[in-house]
Amino acid sequence: xxxxxxxxxxxxxxxxxxxxxxxxxxxxxxxxxxxxxxxxxxxxxxxxxxxxxxxxxxxxxxxxxxxxxxxxxxxxxxxxxxxxxxxxxxxxxxxxxxxxxxxxxxxxxxxxxxxxxxxxxxxxxxxxxxxxxxxxxxxxxxxxxxxxxxxxxxxxxxxxxxxxxxxxxxxxxxxxxxxxxxxxxxxxxxxxxxxxxxxxxxxxxxxxxxxxxxxxxxxxxxxxxxxxxxxxxxxxxxxxxxxxxxxxxxxxxxxxxxxxxxxxxxxxxxxxxxxxxxxxxxxxxxxxxxxxxxxxxxxxxxxxxxxxxxxxxxxxxxxxxxxxxxxxxxxxxxxxxxxxxxxxxxxxxxxxxxxxxxxxxxxxxxxxxxxxxxxxxxxxxxxxxxxxxxxxxxxxxxxxxxxxxxxxxxxxxxxxxxxxxxxxxxxxxxxxxxxxxxxxxxxxxxxxxxxxxxxxxxxxxxxxxxxxxxxxxxxxxxxxxxxxxxxxxxxxxxxxxx
Numbered sequence: 001x002x003x004x005x006x007x008x009x010x011x012x013x014x015x016x017x018x019x020x021x022x023x024x025x026x027x028x029x030x031x032x033x034x035x036x037x038x039x040x041x042x043x044x045x046x047x048x049x050x051x052x053x054x055x056x057x058x059x060x061x062x063x064x065x066x067x068x069x070x071x072x073x074x075x076x077x078x079x080x081x082x083x084x085x086x087x088x089x090x091x092x093x094x095x096x097x098x099x100x101x102x103x104x105x106x107x108x109x110x111x112x113x114x115x116x117x118x119x120x121x122x123x124x125x126x127x128x129x130x131x132x133x134x135x136x137x138x139x140x141x142x143x144x145x146x147x148x149x150x151x152x153x154x155x156x157x158x159x160x161x162x163x164x165x166x167x168x169x170x171x172x173x174x175x176x177x178x179x180x181x182x183x184x185x186x187x188x189x190x191x192x193x194x195x196x197x198x199x200x201x202x203x204x205x206x207x208x209x210x211x212x213x214x215x216x217x218x219x220x221x222x223x224x225x226x227x228x229x230x231x232x233x234x235x236x237x238x239x240x241x242x243x244x245x246x247x248x249x250x251x252x253x254x255x256x257x258x259x260x261x262x263x264x265x266x267x268x269x270x271x272x273x274x275x276x277x278x279x280x281x282x283x284x285x286x287x288x289x290x291x292x293x294x295x296x297x298x299x300x301x302x303x304x305x306x307x308x309x310x311x312x313x314x315x316x317x318x319x320x321x322x323x324x325x326x327x328x329x330x331x332x333x334x335x336x337x338x339x340x341x342x343x344x345x346x347x348x349x350x351x352x353x354x355x356x357x358x359x360x361x362x363x364x365x366x367x368x369x370x371x372x373x374x375x376x377x378x379x380x381x382x383x384x385x386x387x388x389x390x391x392x393x394x395x396x397x398x399x400x401x402x403x404x405x406x407x408x409x410x411x412x413x414x415x416x417x418x419x420x421x422x423x424x425x426x427x428x429x430x431x432x433x434x435x436x437x438x439x440x441x442x443x444x445x446x447x448x449x450x451x452x453x454x455x456x457x458x459x460x461x462x463x464x465x466x467x468x469x470x471x472x473x474x475x476x477x478x479x480x481x482x483x484x485x486x487x488x489x490x491x492x493x494x495x496x497x498x
Contacts, residue, residue, distance in 0.1 A: 002106045004049065004175050010189040011210045016040040018368060019206050019215035021194045021229070024054035025174055025354060026346040027221035029094075029361025031188075032181035037369045041186045042215075044208060046193035046225065050174030053223065056324030058244065058273050058285050059170040059354070060263045061096070062113055063089045063162065066351030067332035068268070069131055076380050082135040084377055091359030092165065098358075099168070104176030106169055110275070112262025113165035116147050116156035118410035120417060125158040138164055150260035154414060155309045167263040167275050170354065194229055199343040217368050219344045221360075224327040226347070233345060236335065236383045237327035238395050240350055242270065243298040244285040245318040246277060247306070254280045257310040269351075269402055272305050282306065282316075288399055290392040295321040326350030328395075333381040336360050344368065 018034050020027045023045030034041045049055075065072065065088060073081045099107050117125060129141045142159040178188055198205040199218060206213040220226060224239045250257075254276065258264075263275045270288035277283045284306055287298045299318040306316055328350035329335055335348035344367070346360040366372035387394065 001169075002172050002175055005179075007049070007188050007190040009191040009210065010042075010044065010208055010213070013211050014042060014213045016042050016187075016213065016215050018042075018217045018219060019044065019204070019213045020219045020221060021197075021206065022219075022221035022223070022225075023049045023178070023188060023190065024052065024221060024223065025050065025170075025177065025357035026054075026349065026360050027219065028174065028177045028181050028188075029358050030219050030221065030346065030364045031186040031361075032177065032184050033362055033365030034369060035181060035184035035186040037365065039369060042213065043181070043186060043188045044192045044194050044206065044213070045188065045190050048190045049178045049188070050171055052225065053324040053326050053350075054174050054357070055171035056244065056322055057170050057242075057326075057354070058263070058275065058283065059167045059173075060113065060165070060265070060273065060275075061092055061109075061168060061355055062165045062263075062353035063092050063137065063355060064352075065333055065356065066328075069128075069135070072333075073131075078135070080377065080380075083374075085135045085137065087359050087363065087374065087377065088355055090362065091355035091357070094358040094362060095168070095173070095354055096166070098177065098180065099173065102176055102180040104173060104180075106172040107176060109166045109168050110261055110263075111163065111166045112260070113162040113167075113265065114142070114147075114151070114159050114260060114262055115162075115265045116142075116151060116159035118155055118157070118266055118406065119413040120144070120157040122158055125160065129160060132160075138162070151258050151264065152256070152312065153258075153309050154417075155410065156266065157413065165263065168354070173354070197229060199340055202342075204342060217342045217344065219346060219364060219368075220339075221346045223347050223349070224325055233335075233339070233347065233383065235385050235388065236329055237348060237350075238330070238386045238392055239290060240326045240328050240395075241289050241292050241323050242285055242326060243287050243293070243295050243302065243323045244283065244321070245295075245299050245302045246320040247282045247284070247303075248317045248319050249278070250280050250282065250313065250316065253313050254282065257313050266309075267406060270399065271403055271406070272302075272309075281319075290396040290399075292325065293323065295323040298323075329381070330384050330386055330391075331381050334360055334378065335381070335383060336363055336378045337375050338367070 017039040018041040020031045020041060020043045023043050027043055028049070031041050031043045064085065069081065072084065076084070096109065099109060125141055129139065132139055139160055139162045142161050144157045147156045147159045148154070182188060192208050194206050194208060196207045197218060203214050203216065204218050206215070206218065220230065220233065222229070224234065224237050226234045258276070261276055263273070265273050267273075271286035272284060273286065274282055274284040284302050286305060287301050299321040303316055303318055306313065327348055329348040332351060333348070334352065334356050335345055337345055339345050344364050346364055349356050349360070363372070363375050367375050
């Protein structure tokens, strides 16, 4: 983490054009872009810059959204989905260009995002590829062999590879973005929670512990921490805590497990997302809950996941562990738009990657200053109540079900692959070897049966093998009576018979 400057709290009343509530990535982006357009803007942050999800996420900068593309198309149509996709790619390009323009230290973008499948379904992967290509996405499909050359694990089969995606240090990016916003003219106040707001009228009012702010426009960029400030919006998000660890230095062991240096996602939900950091450490995340848990408690489960996927790493320890809470709408799309005249919302970025925060900040800045109406593309994804405590419980049950179902399907896929490979090896080895030799070559467990006796060891009639000698002679056709003991040895009184 790069050093962060001290920013004080707001202690005096303020009159500005735009007040942004929330000092995360979306709030900092919209503040920077509004300031660059010449408007006065201030950011109110209840704690410090990027203290939660914006600084505690995996650092993936990806195109697209958390919701699957086919469901987006089913909801809004192909052309509308294509326009949404273009906006998501705009967000990705914004992050990359901002890092370069601001010369941000400690961010270090690393190219590439690989999404491997844990089941062997080439046809489905090819269908997904065609669908993405239809909306103009740039990606490629990797074969199982290509995947396993870089991710040396039998857990993975085919994959989709996104060469233009990348990953970064998210907290350093947020701190750099805050400095860029201040250089553009934005003012940032930390430890300044918004206690209440009055969004009626032309001049809106925000009350803080030590001062009041008056502004023509207000942007809410608070995610689940909006709390009682606007309960109607807070209730549309399911809070999801995600857990992250960074391993000890693994040295050459890591190179023996994976050589890919981009971001990796092997699930549609939580388990797992990972990337290499500091050259020989793994940053690994997953095990989501709808309540706040102790990150150290979940470190063991994440280490277990690492061991399952990359057993060649051996024993691995976690040096760092943390968690952050995301806000997930039920439709899994960002919440972007105007709630009432002059009151704007940018929220619901859970599961999307950093691109959507940059996208939302740009969309709202252009809407507020220039009247751009592209924010209306998100109108079909309205605010839907998330069900309160019951909704959180239902979501947790769904996460558990999805987790165990995904693991079960993965085990079945690996078992089918092993059986197929065994059958193929059997077919190749049948060129002359006996069955036992074939089985032994492929490592099968062969029962040891007694050897069949040689022909010379067999009696003329096998039924005689276990008969007494006398019975065997009779059975064999020898009709001469056997001698009695008295004929050979004499009588019991010692006299011989004539």
